[in-house]
Every structure is written in structure tokens, then in C-alpha cells.
Amino acid sequence: MASIRSAILAGHLAPGDPLVERRLAEQLGVSKTPVREALIALAGAGLVTVSPNRGAAVREVSTQDIRDAYEVRLLLEPWAVGRTARLAHAAATGAAHTALGKAKRHLHARDHVPLSLANRAFHRAMYAGCGNPLVVDELDAVADLATLGAVTLIWEQSPSWEAEYAQHAEILAAFDAGEAELASRAMRAHIRASLRRLGA
Amino acid sequence: MASIRSAILAGHLAPGDPLVERRLAEQLGVSKTPVREALIALAGAGLVTVSPNRGAAVREVSTQDIRDAYEVRLLLEPWAVGRTARLAHAAATGAAHTALGKAKRHLHARDHVPLSLANRAFHRAMYAGCGNPLVVDELDAVADLATLGAVTLIWEQSPSWEAEYAQHAEILAAFDAGEAELASRAMRAHIRASLRRLGA
DNA sequence: TCTGGCGTACTGGTATACCAAAGCACGTGT
């Protein structure tokens, strides 16, 4: 299942592409059964859509879908950042600095794909320690959706990577200083900015 | 799949009960394959847990799981109520009044199972029209988890059905008056009260 | 030439058969 998932998120399978069970089965060297099960699991995660008697396809995401996803992030992630700051500060700060460092390098190299990956890792470091696995799973799912959307999506405004990096640095500074509430507010402002880029 | 799901949520299958594929298959008059697919889908919904090479079992929920679920509700549902009030007021108010009426009757009859069902329907009416399917799905999932937890769970304080009803009525009054912000705040207070009953 | 209906190929859905791993019980040895 992991291989289908990564193929989708890496953009090797474009949104709307039909996922033919037999074809995937022979490509992966297994039979239909595990492929089918993987597709069902991925449908549960929201990455593929299954139509009765018409099979599975890579999920097509609309601008509205992405807006919805960012709305969820706006509700959950600032809270999660605050909780992570209080509960798992030491563990989170290392991962966050690593991710931000990678982002800085890829930013200078104008290397957008690994930059996006690093940015996602930064966000994950900020919320993974919040202590609520339901929230973590939902934010992971929403990030997957956003990644999938980025393959296709026409943003109203193309992202300013420098601004994004600066905001991340600002969040992390507050986080490092133990200012949970400030980090939370900075994260909210950051996500709001992304939402605005979508024309919300 | 619906039959397994409802059997779990109705408490006919207790948390921890092993879900043996062959057994379920013959009980439902189908083969292993669709049963297995249903179990995978239910695992995605968080109602069953699957251990590699050890099969599926009805999910066991801890007090902490329920606390996590209510935390998510606290983050999402007040917002959703406010949005429903603004976007889908007419559609929601009918369903909410119906559910609250049923709750009142079952409250007087001390009929707890349908009362819980009516209460859940009330909440759903309040958030279903929020316009964000991601939020609706997540709140549905969280409600399933809470229902599953209610089978087993020892709450610190048993619920005061009368107080719950009064709070629902209060929320609906604000909702009817078009006071979206007030309804949202009332919902937040209501969920906080439930969280307090868990000893949070 | 365009349209409607029929047939065929394709593909998802389900059943069945087979294999491998885990759990349990029984027996044996100390």
C-alpha cells in the first residue's frame, strides 16, 4: 500500500487517474486482493475515491477542498502547537530546527519539491507532540490532501517561499522561547496567510 | 459493512471482541473477502483495530481516548455550529427541533439508549450544515468513538440528562435567534461540561 | 452523415482454495 500512496503523493499518479486493480497488481507483482485492500485503505485516508462498480481513481481535489483543509488546519494546528510547546518541547525543537535548516538550504537552491517536504516536516514537528493522536492523524490527513492538491492546483497567488520561511522562523523562535501562546498565534497567522493565497 | 458497524455501535460486539473473518462471513452469508474489506474500512474509521497476522478486534477505548475525542469536538464543533447558523440555518433548525423533541420524550421515559441517539442527532444537526465536509466527517468519526466508549466507559460522574437537555435547549434557542456567536459559545460550554465529567 | 442499438471486451465484485504463521494443548523429560 505504501508504494501506491507514495506514487500518488509524489505526483506519479495524477488526480483523476484511474487505478485499475489488475494493472496495479501486475506492476507491483502481487494479486488483485492486496491491491484492492490498499485502495480501500487509501479511500479511508481520502487519497482515492471509489465509485461503486466503477473502481478507484486518484482523488481530484478542488480549490474548495483545499480551503476546507486549511480551515481544519486553522482550527487544530494552532492549538496543537501550543500543546506541543508545553508537553514535548525538547523533542519537537530538534526536529523543527532540522526541518527549518533543510528548508533554508533548499530555499537558496530554489529546489521546490524538497523544500515543500521540509516545510511539511516543520509543521509536523510543531504539532506531533500535542498529545492527542486524533488531532495528529487528522492534521496528517489534511497535509496529504494539501500535497495532493498542490500537484494540480492553481493558487490565486503563488507562494512566497521567503515569506513562508520567515513565518516558520518566527513560529520556531516563539516556540524555543517557551512562549506557547505566542507560537500558537503565529501559527494561526501563518495558516491564515496561506488561506488568503487561496482567495478565501 | 453497515451491519458490522451497527453491531459494534449498538454494543452487540463489545470492545476487545475478536472479529474472526470466517465467523462473520458465515453469519452474514457472504465470503471472507467482503468481510475483510469491511474490517479494513472500519479500521480506517477507527472502530476496529487490526494487528498484523493477528486479525481484527473491536477497538478498545480508554478514558484518554474519549478525552482526546472531546478535545477534538471542543476545537471543531463550536466553530461548526456558528457556521451552520450562518449558512444552513433553515435546514438545521428543523432537524434540531425534531431531535430535541425526541430527546424530551425519551428523557421523561428514562429511556437512555434512544435518548443518546436523539442527543447525537441533535449535535449532528447543529454541525452538519457547516459547509466543510472534512469537519463533518471528523465530528462523525469522533461521535462514533464516543458511542463506542460509552459501552464500556466509567465516567467520573454519570451524566445528568436533565442538564444536558437544558444545555441543548439553550444552544438551540440561540441558534433559532440567529445568534451564531452565542450558539457557538454555548456549544463550547456544553462540551467543556462533558469533558469535566471525564475528570479532565 | 448522424444516431441508435447491439455485442464484445474490460474491469470491479465475490467466492473459493491454498499457504503460512500464531496459539494452544498435550505429552514427555527432568
Place this chain on the structure above:
DNA sequence: ACACGTGCTTTGGTATACCAGTACGCCAGA
């Protein structure tokens, strides 16, 4: 009597075979 090991049974995992529904193309008729 207890503990360890071995074999049997149970059960999940995968492959394969079969069936049914859908879509697409081709042919015929207007």
C-alpha cells in the same frame, strides 16, 4: 509436579477463478 518442546488446530494473508455490470465501438438504418 513443573517446564519446555513439539505438533495440531485455528485463523489471517494471498492468489486464482468466476460472475456481473459498465463502457466503448461497430454496424445498420434513417
